[in-house]
Amino acid sequence: MTAFSNRPQTRDSVKIMSRLDLTKRLVAKLHKHEAVIGGIGNTNFDLWASGRRAENFYMLGSMGLAVPIALGLAIAQPERGVIALEGDGSILMQLGSLATVASRAPKNLLIVVMDNGTYQITGGQPTATGLGADIVAIAKGAGLSQAAWAADEGHFEEMADQALAEPGPWLIAVRLDAEKPKIQTTRDPVQIRSHFMRGIGTQPAWGS
Amino acid sequence: MSIDTDSAAAWPAEIHATLERYDVRQVAYVPDGGHAVLIQMAHDTPTMRPIALTTEEEGIALLTGAAVGGQRGVLLMQSSGVGNCVNMLSLVQMCRVPLLVIVTMRGEWGEFNPWQIPMGAATPQAFEMMGVRTVRVDRPEEVGPTLDAAARMVYDGGAAVAVLLSQRLIGAKVFVK
Numbered sequence: 185m186t187a188f189s190n191r192p193q194t195r196d197s198v199k200i201m202s203r204l205d206l207t208k209r210l211v212a213k214l215h216k217h218e219a220v221i222g223g224i225g226n227t228n229f230d231l232w233a234s235g236r237r238a239e240n241f242y243m244l245g246s247m248g249l250a251v252p253i254a255l256g257l258a259i260a261q262p263e264r265g266v267i268a269l270e271g272d273g274s275i276l277m278q279l280g281s282l283a284t285v286a287s288r289a290p291k292n293l294l295i296v297v298m299d300n301g302t303y304q305i306t307g308g309q310p311t312a313t314g315l316g317a318d319i320v321a322i323a324k325g326a327g328l329s330q331a332a333w334a335a336d337e338g339h340f341e342e343m344a345d346q347a348l349a350e351p352g353p354w355l356i357a358v359r360l361d362a363e364k365p366k367i368q369t370t371r372d373p374v375q376i377r378s379h380f381m382r383g384i385g386t387q388p389a390w391g392s
Numbered sequence: 393m394s395i396d397t398d399s400a401a402a403w404p405a406e407i408h409a410t411l412e413r414y415d416v417r418q419v420a421y422v423p424d425g426g427h428a429v430l431i432q433m434a435h436d437t438p439t440m441r442p443i444a445l446t447t448e449e450e451g452i453a454l455l456t457g458a459a460v461g462g463q464r465g466v467l468l469m470q471s472s473g474v475g476n477c478v479n480m481l482s483l484v485q486m487c488r489v490p491l492l493v494i495v496t497m498r499g500e501w502g503e504f505n506p507w508q509i510p511m512g513a514a515t516p517q518a519f520e521m522m523g524v525r526t527v528r529v530d531r532p533e534e535v536g537p538t539l540d541a542a543a544r545m546v547y548d549g550g551a552a553v554a555v556l557l558s559q560r561l562i563g564a565k566v567f568v569k
Contacts, residue, residue: 221457241460245482249453256457256465259418259441280446284454288443373486377460386462390490390550 187342188354193333195299195318200359201337203298204230204366207269209337210296210344211235218265218348219257219384223250223274225305227298229365231269238383242369242376248278251285251295257384258290264384265292265348272299272313279322282355286327291351294344295323300360308362323355331355403535403561404429407494408437410539411466414547416492417441418458418465420451426496426562427468448473449480452491459489464547467493471515471556472508481522484552491524491552492542501559515556524552530561 203226211234214220220240222228227250228242243250254268275282275297285293301314313319323331330347334340334356347354370376381387407430411419419434420443421427434442445451451467458465474495484491498505499512511518516526525545529538538555545551 243483245486246449246479249449249456249480249483252450252453253457253460255443256418256454256459256463257461258457259443260458260461260463278447278450281450283446284443284450288441374488377487377489381460384461386460388550389462390546390548 187339187346188330188332191335191339193335195313195320195333195357195359197335198333198359199336200361201334201340202363203227203300203360204233204363205337206298206340206358207231207234209341210267211237213341213344213348214239214265216265217384218267219254219261219380220267220269221250221254221257223247223268223270225271225274226365227269227271227274229368232369233365233367238379240383241380244369244371244373244376247274248281251275251278251281254293254295255281255285255288255290258293259288261384262290262292265294266290267294267296269296269298272297272301272319273303273311275319276312276317279326282323282326282328285353290353293353294347295353295355297355297357298360299357300362302362304362304364319357320355323357328353328355331357334358401532403532404433406536407539408433410536410543412437412439414464414543415439416464416466418443418455418463419468420445420454420465421468422448422451422470422473424468424470424496424498426470426557427494431468448476452477452480452483455491456483456487456489465492467491469493470496471498471512474515474518474554475511478518478522481524481552485523488550490546490550492546493524493554494539495554495556496562497556497559499559503559512559519554524554526554526556528556528558530558532561535561
């Protein structure tokens, strides 16, 4: 473990970056058909804007579910890398899921928390991270020892490279500016689910 | 975990056998005394991955991830946890993924704790208003056939079904000493 430990950071010390830029940098590294579970809101929209990968699942319904969906998938497909992209508001609603991930410790799971300190999509009201909560400290407290802040874009790339190559679970937290997404995903849930299943090579065993 | 097997009923083993027969791999749970034997059996079964949740709605999302990843799962909880799942059940209904939940009922038969009564009474409606079909079991001999029927609807038919194990079946709660 190097990229995660060689530049220890606090939430206050890291660079404020662009969600779309970081998402594009991450997606550009996905060469092994890694599955990406996008959390509700602007996280999903910038994932959509980063390329229409067949292995992307866009969770548009309830807050806090990207991490547990990713955990169930990571257990079901241990050979595939699985990435959960969550916003700070969303992960704050399901902090217990970090402890669940730590207790099962799937080697193939990376969680990326996109922290802008606000509920941006509803008008920019502050979240608890904007008022002092530190997701990396929470994750470590929940038992995810391989959790760290990305100091800047280069550090984020180093961390992503390590997380995609070495046994997890991993959590990378990034600070974001207030830039809004330019486009939005399509919304049909069954279409999203079936497109994703084709993308990861599974077929519904039910009702087909 | 230590379970008093002398007084244990046969139905937890029947549930376990049915889940094994359907190749259920992920057993997610928030525990209840009524599920203790089954949870221990899941921990003792190499093909089953027991997943202790921090809250029940996590299990709805986890099993959706399992289903789209090609693996079968089941969610175990007590009736007091059903209300926690309501919003998350949108995921199951909208994405049309299978879901099997086995609920041990509280607050309905000899319940000593009145705080359990409201959610116990609202459990069937909470599921049904979110599109999850409920099947209730009151007698030990009905457990095996009911679970088999529910599992078939879920894993072959893609349905969302909650099997409600009545408090009369389980026995009124006494806290494990």
